[in-house]
Amino acid sequence: MIKIKFFASLREEVGKNEIQIETSEKLTIAKIWNQVCDGIPLPNHVLIAINMEYTNQNAIVKDGDEVAFFPPVTGG
Amino acid sequence: MIKIKFFASLREEVGKNEIQIETSEKLTIAKIWNQVCDGIPLPNHVLIAINMEYTNQNAIVKDGDEVAFFPPVTGG
């Protein structure tokens, strides 16, 4: 099972907060996005984390991972 | 009358704290040093102020001025 989270404006654009998918294949981040965000192209500026570490859309996700998509950060 | 002050290690080297001189001439800082610090050459690193503003040894001192000589500063 893979847990997928969306934050801030991206959560609103995608209309999803958190979802879980079951998969037996090894998927890239980009494939996971396409699978869960039906029709919405992956935004250029999107930031991606696997298990709370920054990564990119070519990274491979494995069972048990937590994937997060979010817009540019604006803290501080 | 011109008031002349020495600070910190320079006060100890010169053996003077504060002295006053009367003069009718217009003197440069360098001449004042020679007049009051008999024989001690003006140190290269010395800092000089007239009326609490930094200046150099060629500045002209006028009656009523306060002249100060001091070593490199070490505050903060």
Next chain:
Amino acid sequence: MLVKITENEFNPWKYLQNHELQAGKFGATATFIGTMRDYNVGDTVKSMFLEHYPNMTEKYLQQISDIALQRWDILDTLIIHRVGEILPGDNIVLVATWAGHRTPAFDACRFLIEELKAKAPFWKQETLIDDDTRWVANHSN
């Protein structure tokens, strides 16, 4: 090293006063505090909601604190960051560094706030005077 995310208003000066290093062992303390303004890009802002990615924020702030402690000759670091609903005048972030000398203290403090601004997963949503809300688009300088 201290990293803390808090939903409560915090007084940075009290945090600093209570974060005492051993007297005589440090010579320089550099701090930065970010405070909510009541204006942004030309508009009056009434309030702000600070969303974050729980656990990743702490993890990321600990990572940059580790990097700072390795890269500069500093003794300690502290980062406090507010989340949730906040009002103008409330403090958002406190970054502090302690060192023997001022150059590493300043450089590490600046590094921490720049890294935090660039990559720590926080997002600001402003509520304007007419109750419209908007996501802040980019971190400013």
Next chain:
Amino acid sequence: MLVKITENEFNPWKYLQNHELQAGKFGATATFIGTMRDYNVGDTVKSMFLEHYPNMTEKYLQQISDIALQRWDILDTLIIHRVGEILPGDNIVLVATWAGHRTPAFDACRFLIEELKAKAPFWKQETLIDDDTRWVANHSN
């Protein structure tokens, strides 16, 4: 703008807490605190005497505060400097700047401490463990 020379021990956090700007009008506060160490260039230091040039110190610190307020987009500055007999752990100097944004706050704060270190007429005389005294030769980094 506040410039103050004091012979008394001071708590920088209390000064900062009491120096309140109007809530919502500032977004960034940068501070630097210099504190006496119990060591210097390899030796243990027992105490220190901070001599200064009365009136010129205040005048010079006001001049650099004026320059900072003109050169950067900042709202206020504060400089406190200790003089007289001091002990390890005592604070020597506090510099603080307030601004809308962090870059001018940091840059002006750094400018003030660098200018102070380079040219404000203070001199440190250290008393070592064997009661020998020595003038500190140069300002450090």
